[in-house]
Amino acid sequence: MALQSLDIKQRSATTTPSTQARETVEIAKLIDVSACIGCKACTAACMEWNDIRGDVGNCVGVYDNPVDLSADAWTVMRFTETEQNGKLEWLIRKDGCLHCAEPACLKACPAPGAIIQYSNGIVDFHQENCIGCGYCVTACPFDVPRISEKDSKAYKCTMCSDRVAVNQAPACAKACPTGAIQFGAKEDMKDYADKRIADLQERGFDKAGLYDPQGVGGTHVMYVLHHADQPKLYANLPENPGISPMVSLWKGAAKPLATLALAGVALGSLFHYVTKGPNEVSKELEDEIEREDQEEGK
């Protein structure tokens, strides 16, 4: 049994229900992109708390560093320069796992218990059960999980589930100096977002809004965007993310149908044998060939 605050709601490759009786509060992290100054304190705090140290790397000519998510970088800042309404805008998005309510990674994962969703909404990878197949990478609509080159296990943001379990905010939220990362009950975060959005709209960002995509059942990391009508502006944040139909087919209907079909063929063969009997060489033909032999022998 996990901690009560970390009751498991869903478990990968498991066909029976996980703990359902207790109801814990659904939590969320709210990232207010309009308040982010790109200081990367969250990135540093993440590495510090989670004991992950990627290579220092090189400057690639822009502020992005680490350049991409990796097994050693569970959150990165993505910087975008864009012109909106005749003005230059510098958009900075903290990228990482969005902790979908309907996680495609969990649906695709073939290893029992390698991906779990807590009843508070956090989607966590349990690396000790991970087999390194990369199905989670294949399924994720946000391109978040990364397979480690050191141990071939999948890694991503845990929302600091160990901190959340004892009522602490994730390390990134704790470290953020501007309050751009808020953490709390999902409902409270939505209320807070409403205030921020109203404020942004007042300041001329008509299309300001909340990014809580319903195609994945909503997420437990939400963004306040000044241009919520154009999420693509923010380093290709998907507009209508959802589980790909190919992944749904592969890990949905195909599984029970193919299993039943194979069982049908196996049992069908058995019962064919039992009901129709074997197809044997006829005695008549055997005798005929024996006669021929005797005639030739004479």
Place this chain on the structure above:
Amino acid sequence: MIRDPKDLQRYNASERANHWVVGISFILLALSGLAFFHPAFFPLTLLFGGPVWARILHPFIGVLMAVSFLGLFLRFRHLNKMTAADREWLGRAQEMVNGDDHDMPEQGKYNGGQKAMFWGSALCMLLLTVSGLLIWRAYFGFDITLVRLGAVVHAAVAAVMIALIMVHVYAAIWVKGTIRAMWYGTVTRAWAKQHHRAWYREVSGK
């Protein structure tokens, strides 16, 4: 001691060995692949030294099967050309399945069903190899759409292939006197005359 020296040679040693390399790799692939397909089969990974080993080994065994299958394909391709008699046989396969095969059309070394199996498994093998490479993350990194397509094709075609091979194995069990052709290469003349009369005539000169 050979029971009857007049038994007919159906497969030579190299063909048999090739077939068994394909057969063994198929069994290992089906068992490990099913484990990743549905959680009900996940315990099968224990046969491979645990789930991580199963994940590591599966694609390498796949390469072995692809190469050895290509060997079988090249050996038997010319014997599996569909003819009018084969199509007639396939149209009347129901009679055969019902155990009433005494006036099925005369068949050469392979009947229409076997030929359909040959081309069906060859197509499956091709699709499995290509889609398998697409999802072999340890060594390849293809575009995500291709990887997703690869995953769904690999799973669907594998299910079809497993069903085909079940039918293949069952047919060999059902038709008595067949399996020995793949163990030690020979069949009795009566077996040949009953099931593959045109081939019997060709090899016996009768």
